[in-house]
Amino acid sequence: MKFGATIEEQYDSFLRRDESARQWGEKAERVTPVVRYTNYQLRATRGVGPGWALCGDAFGFIDPVLSSGTLLALDGARALAKAISDGSARAFRRYETRVITNLDDWSRIVDAYYSGRLFTLFKVGEYVRHTLLGRLTDWHFRKHLPRVFTGEATDSRYSMYMVDFMLRYGLAGNDPAEFSVR
Ligand SMILES: Cc1cc2nc3c(=O)[nH]c(=O)nc-3n(C[C@H](O)[C@H](O)[C@H](O)COP(=O)(O)OP(=O)(O)OC[C@H]3O[C@@H](n4cnc5c(N)ncnc54)[C@H](O)[C@@H]3O)c2cc1C
Numbered sequence: 001m002k003f004g005a006t007i008e009e010q011y012d013s014f015l016r017r018d019e020s021a022r023q024w025g026e027k028a029e030r031v032t033p034v035v036r037y038t039n040y041q042l043r044a045t046r047g048v049g050p051g052w053a054l055c056g057d058a059f060g061f062i063d064p065v066l067s068s069g070t071l072l073a074l075d076g077a078r079a080l081a082k083a084i085s086d087g088s089a090r091a092f093r094r095y096e097t098r099v100i101t102n103l104d105d106w107s108r109i110v111d112a113y114y115s116g117r118l119f120t121l122f123k124v125g126e127y128v129r130h131t132l133l134g135r136l137t138d139w140h141f142r143k144h145l146p147r148v149f150t151g152e153a154t155d156s157r158y159s160m161y162m163v164d165f166m167l168r169y170g171l172a173g174n175d176p177a178e179f180s181v182r
Helices: 007-017 019-024 068-086 089-115 117-128 132-149 157-169
Strands: none
Touching: 007 019, 068 089, 089 117, 089 157, 117 132, 117 157, 132 157
16 A cells, blocks of 8 residues: 555555645644545435435435536436426426436446446447448447437437447457456
């Protein structure tokens, strides 16, 4: 470990590296234990109840890597506003299902990034598109895949289906471990 063996040592030497933090912390006394926060992911199992509803990060946050946080917060806020103006229990259930589906979808998308399957797919695409089948289908995949990973079409069932299908069957026997992020 670059900063020390224990989390206390790591925290202290990290603070010492920064001139301002070092000055401010000269006479500081630790009053709470040092805790390490490595998993940003959190998800509520319920999003609505009598007189309350969760939205944005309060409902769930998946991962910082693909910047889904703001998208999900804004999409959720819009959907919740719609449910509130409708006012029926059905509308609130629809809202809850929408957010849960979004969180599920982004979990799979982010997993494709960390597991290396996303970049393996790009690699396969590079050589498959020179084949006859590739030339016939490449435009279709190029249309849907980036739109899902940028968030533009994550709520399109068809685009999500395409991505799931490709991640499952399109790796052509390549081992995604080569591109996995640990
Ligand atoms: C360092 C950092 C970088 C990020 N970068 C990105 C990025 O590049 N792209 C991206 O998409 N997402 C990013 N995110 C995630 C994104 O910021 C959040 O997912 C998003 O802001 C969630 O929106 P929200 O409205 O749910 O919560 P917030 O934006 O956290 O809003 C909650 C608001 O409620 C207020 N509040 C809290 N308690 C109370 C209270 N009791 N009474 C009144 N008000 C209260 C808070 O002050 C805050 O203003 C980043 C997050 C962090 C921490």
